[in-house]
Amino acid sequence: MNDSIFVGLDVHKATISAAVAEGMRGGEVRNLGIIPNRADQIAKLAKKLGKGGRQVSFCYEAGPCGYGLRQLTGLGHNCIVVAPSLIPMKAGDRVKTDRRDAAMLAKLHRNGELTAVWVPDAAHEAMRDLVRARATAMRVLGKARQHLQGFLLRHGRIYAGKKGWTLAYRRWLTTVRFDHPASQIVLQDYIHAVTDAEARVDCLTKRIEELAPQWSMTPFVEAVQAMRGVAFIVAVTVVAEVGDFSRVARRSGWKAASIKVREFRWARDVGRA
Known part of the structure; x- marks a missing residue:
């Protein structure tokens, strides 16, 4: 698990906000910033995170943008799609921003607290x-x-x-x-x-x-x-x-x-x- 990282993606039509949770539970969670929602930029991010043979596991919420991030599995990375209704939420945690959502997804993904939905080919x-x-x-x-x-x-x-x-x-x-x-x-x-x-x-x-x-x-x-x-x-x-x-x-x-x-x-x- 120490050589694994977990990436949360908050996906929008034009942009993607990314955050990464390092290794074991309790490890650092940091925001990676915002990238354009384009295939070349997504591939560039995946390549950067996978340097040195690190295992990279991505996740993002199901939404109107569809399953365009299938390319991540095509690049050899694990990627799950999560139903928004099944994401654990803390009581009182109602402030939603792209950065916070991406970080939350990364952390929950690392902790194994997300439920993946079935993705059609x-x-x-x-x-x-x-x-x-x-x-x-x-x-x-x-x-x-x-x-x-x-x-x-x-x-x-x-x-x-x-x-x-x-x-x-x-x-x-x-x-x-x-x-x-x-x-x-x-x-x-x-x-x-x-x-x-x-x-x-x-x-x-x-x-x-x-x-x-x-x-x-x-x-x-x-x-x-x-x-x-x-x-x-x-x-x-x-x-x-x-x-x-x-x-x-x-x-x-x-x-x-x-x-x-x-x-x-x-x-x-x-x-x-």
Whole structure:
């Protein structure tokens, strides 16, 4: 442990504040300053700290900057990502600055008091981004349909059928007319918004279907599909979001059950077109 150092990084879009905790518990903790959040600067810092064969272990909080610091593991260093909600905090210690946060992370990392979160590899993250893009498109589609239906309801145009968005409903939409041309323009714009959103969902769904066979998690997708009532998109969504299923297996029974229910409900909702 004496030849090891532990580095805490407070990561922002443009800058990174770094601090280092030396060796054993109780050793010196010092701030290294602020560096630009650029790959070359991060590599330069890692090289400087690893001189003489010292083992360097990095940590930083999960945040909106993503997993760009994967390069540290690529350089041969240990690097963990920490969930902010799992970082031990002392009562009354509410003053937060970049320097203090980096030093706190370095110290806690050295003491073994940080809980690392699962980090997807680049391929898994890319697939998850694609799945989430489709989920976003589904929400946009839902909003577009609501806007159209709200407009029709407000103007007393009521569909006599039992179910919306069927072929019969779409044929009915083509028969709706307004006296004022402005209202007709609004109707067509809302209809176009719906068709555009549907096309986006269909396109992303096809891309997922095309790329899924090349994904390393495909066996898990097939296993989840083996469950009754679980369709392909739902299975892909669950696998993309859960990632490492051992994380769920390690949870207590009721927690595992509750997280599975929430994930399947969410996946089921985003899978509906």
